[in-house]
Amino acid sequence: MNNFELITILGPTASGKTGFACKLAYDLNSEIISGDSRQVYKTMDIGTGKDLDDYTVNGKQIPYHLIDICEAGEKYNIYEYQHDFHKAYTDIKQRNILPVLCGGSGLYIESVLRGYSLVNVPENKNLRKELEGKSLEELSKILGSYKQLHNSTDIDTAQRAIRAIEIEAYKKDNPLEQNEYPPINSLIIGIDIEREARRAKISKRLKARLEEGMIDEVRSILDKGVAPEDLIYYGLEYKYITLHILGKLSYNEMYSQLEIAIHQFAKRQMTWFRGMEKRGLTIHWLASSLPDDEKTDRVKSLL
The missing domain is CATH 1.10.720 (Transcription Termination Factor Rho, Rna-binding Domain; Chain A, Domain 1)
Known part of the structure; x- marks a missing residue:
């Protein structure tokens, strides 16, 4: 018995980790703690890929934490995340539930797994x-x-x-001399998507999100008084779309540069995860193409 205190589901953008984490949480009667550095912001929905519909599985709403907890324009940081994570984690554990941490922000995830002193x-x-x-x-x-x-x-x-x-x-x-939080013994599952499949999904998803109104979402946030430089700070979708709205990039320039930036971001995510392994964390990689039921069975066999 490994006595795991947490299940962590991580992977690069467009790997399908959120959908699988929700189905796993449904099967285990669990709750999800987000490990995403941008989904903490309210109204930043399409651009951060919250995909909140994923949190309803077979008619059941999967409880989630650390999504929509601060206002767009704020500068939420890893220090705040670590404290907010442990607040949610402790609450879930006190109810005798094994939490599921899910996300793609490697530093945020590693900070709580390794007990970074911040x-x-x-x-x-x-x-x-x-x-x-x-x-x-x-x-x-x-x-x-x-x-x-x-x-x-x-x-x-x-x-x-x-x-x-x-x-x-x-x-x-x-x-810093000592850690405020201890390391957490987590079963870590990585969702591994083949590079070309990942690139294809990123491109398809970007097109879909633009059609869903991602530009209007960014414009709405700006109209509420959030400064352009504060949205640009968040990078990726919010950087390039804001520059487009400001007239500094044409639509085609925005689309092309953003697509390249997301591909580069996914590559950096994988570099971080491989670095986690070099730093002593064991990640059990599962192919994204594997059916969710088989992934769930594999996770259960590792618990």
């Missing part, structure tokens, strides 16, 4: 002024100079790169 890093105005005007490539090189890198899977804007550098600079000058 602090709420304050804004460093002098450092931000020093970094202002540098290109994303220059900022990425600076970020890479730190021995213990902050999340690099979704650093696709200068703002996010500057924030990552700010965090690393703070950690360098403020060493």
Whole structure:
């Protein structure tokens, strides 16, 4: 008996991890904790791929946590996520339920599995002024100079790169001595999708989401008073669509650049997950093409 305290379902974007996690949670009478860095934001639905319909399985609503917990435009961070995760995790465990953590934000997931010691890093105005005007490539090189890198899977804007550098600079000058949360013994399941299949699904999904009104979603958020730079900060869909709405990119330029960026993002996600394995976490990979019933049986055999 492994005495697992959690089941973690992870995988790159478009791998089908959410749908499977919901069906697994239904079968195990469980609840899902999101491990996605952008689904925490209200009204950012299509662009973050919340797919809330997936959370209804055979007419039953699967309870979920850490989705729609803060307003669009806010700067939610890993420190807040770790605390919010443990609040939800403790609540679920106290009801004798084995929680399911599901997502694609590698750093968020690893932070709770390994019990990262984190602090709420304050804004460093002098450092931000020093970094202002540098290109994303220059900022990425600076970020890479730190021995213990902050999340690099979704650093696709200068703002996010500057924030990552700010965090690393703070950690360098403020060493942490002990963890606030212990590591969690989790069964980790990775949904492995073949590269070309993943690329095809990403392209098909992007087209569908644009047809579903993703541009209108972004425009609605801007109309509510969220500053364009705050949406651009979130990267990917919100970066490129905002630039399109502002007239800085044509529709075709937006579509093409966004599609490339999502493909690159999925590749970085997989690099992170492979890094987790090198850092000592065991991930049991299951083919995305495997029927969900077979995936569920495989998970049960590992519990």
